[in-house]
Amino acid sequence: MVNLLSGLFLFLLSMHCFVACLASNTKNITTDKYALLAFKSLITSDPYDILANNWSTSSPICSWVGVTCDERHNRVYGLNLTNMNLRGTISPSIGNMSFLVILDLHNNSFGGQMPKEICWLRRLKFLRFSMNKFVGEIPAALGELSQLQYLRLGINNFNGSIPQSIGNLRRLKLFTVVKNMFSGLIPQTISNMSSLEYVGFSSNYFSGTHSFDIKCVIYDISLLHFI
Ligand SMILES: *[C@@H]1O[C@H](CO)[C@@H](O)[C@H](O)[C@H]1NC(C)=O
Ligand SMILES: *[C@@H]1O[C@H](CO)[C@@H](O)[C@H](O)[C@H]1NC(C)=O
Ligand SMILES: *[C@@H]1O[C@H](CO)[C@@H](O)[C@H](O)[C@H]1NC(C)=O
Ligand SMILES: *[C@@H]1O[C@H](CO)[C@@H](O)[C@H](O)[C@H]1NC(C)=O
Ligand SMILES: *[C@@H]1O[C@H](CO)[C@@H](O)[C@H](O)[C@H]1NC(C)=O
Numbered sequence: 368m369v370n371l372l373s374g375l376f377l378f379l380l381s382m383h384c385f386v387a388c389l390a391s392n393t394k395n396i397t398t399d400k401y402a403l404l405a406f407k408s409l410i411t412s413d414p415y416d417i418l419a420n421n422w423s424t425s426s427p428i429c430s431w432v433g434v435t436c437d438e439r440h441n442r443v444y445g446l447n448l449t450n451m452n453l454r455g456t457i458s459p460s461i462g463n464m465s466f467l468v469i470l471d472l473h474n475n476s477f478g479g480q481m482p483k484e485i486c487w488l489r490r491l492k493f494l495r496f497s498m499n500k501f502v503g504e505i506p507a508a509l510g511e512l513s514q515l516q517y518l519r520l521g522i523n524n525f526n527g528s529i530p531q532s533i534g535n536l537r538r539l540k541l542f543t544v545v546k547n548m549f550s551g552l553i554p555q556t557i558s559n560m561s562s563l564e565y566v567g568f569s570s571n572y573f574s575g576t577h578s579f580d581i582k583c584v585i586y587d588i589s590l591l592h593f594i
């Protein structure tokens with residue numbers, strides 16, 4: 368009897384933890400809303416008042432400019448704020464937008480480092496931070512974004528070396544880092560990436576020689592279409 372009771376007690380205890388832990392891990396559209404508000408709070412300049420006027424807490428986030436939602440999961444699917452002349456840094460909260468597939472901040476003045484929390488976004492397919500003012504090293508955990516197809520970091524001030532883990536991105540089709548301050552060796556694992564069609568490494572401080580068996584190597588930064 369004692370064993371039965373203590374067994375029952377342990378069972379209830381574990382159920383309680385199961386339910387409580389599940390609830391605290393459950394993300395929903397409200398998680399996305401907090402993440403976007405945190406993102407907005409670190410924008411220091413919005414000259415056209417795009418987010419200031421449009422990202423209003425009284426309207427649903429899926430109607431906010433640059434935000435698209437996945438109707439099936441009712442979560443944010445895309446954040447596209449290209450060409451808006453925004454200045455600021457990227458809130459680590461972005462890592463909580465767990466259904467994000469597209470993150471496009473091309474052609475703004477975002478600075479600071481790429482938050483490592485971006486590597487939590489396991490559904491991400493398109494990451495474009497090109498033509499901004501980002502600095503510092505890119506997180507090695509980027510190599511865990513197994514769905515990534517486009518990684519476009521050209522025309523920034525990123526430095527350090529390209530992490531070896533990039534070679535794990537089996538679905539990557541386009542990888543550009545042109546016109547940054549990257550140094551060190553370009554990881555040889557790049558040659559093993561079967562989906563890779565375009566790479567751009569020019570205008571950095573890489574050392575050593577490298578040769579790639581890749582369809583198109585971009586040398587010309589005027590090919591903005593690929594940056
Ligand atoms: C989101 O989840 C929280 C608990 O984590 C809950 O209180 C809230 O009602 C949920 N919101 C929606 C819109 O489902
Ligand atoms: C925000 O912009 C979107 C797209 O341009 C528009 O549909 C929506 O009505 C705007 N919302 C507000 C509150 O201005
Ligand atoms: C983001 O929006 C711009 C401008 O509307 C568009 O050219 C670009 O293709 C979009 N990015 C993605 C990944 O769809
Ligand atoms: C970048 O965005 C600005 C508007 O903020 C626009 O005037 C400019 O033409 C864009 N540059 C490119 C290369 O798209
Ligand atoms: C992610 O959301 C949780 C609440 O759901 C919060 O406690 C945590 O601080 C958030 N993480 C970041 C990096 O903002």
Ligand SMILES: *[C@@H]1O[C@H](CO)[C@@H](O)[C@H](O)[C@H]1NC(C)=O
Nearest residue numbers: 502503504525526527528550
């Ligand atoms: C990268 O730049 C930052 C300043 O933005 C500096 O602190 C750091 O030492 C640099 N790292 C390398 C490897 O050059």
Ligand SMILES: *[C@@H]1O[C@H](CO)[C@@H](O)[C@H](O)[C@H]1NC(C)=O
Nearest residue numbers: 534554555556557558559560
């Ligand atoms: C590329 O893949 C082959 C076969 O899987 C492996 O033997 C080789 O070590 C890999 N090379 C690099 C640089 O990762």
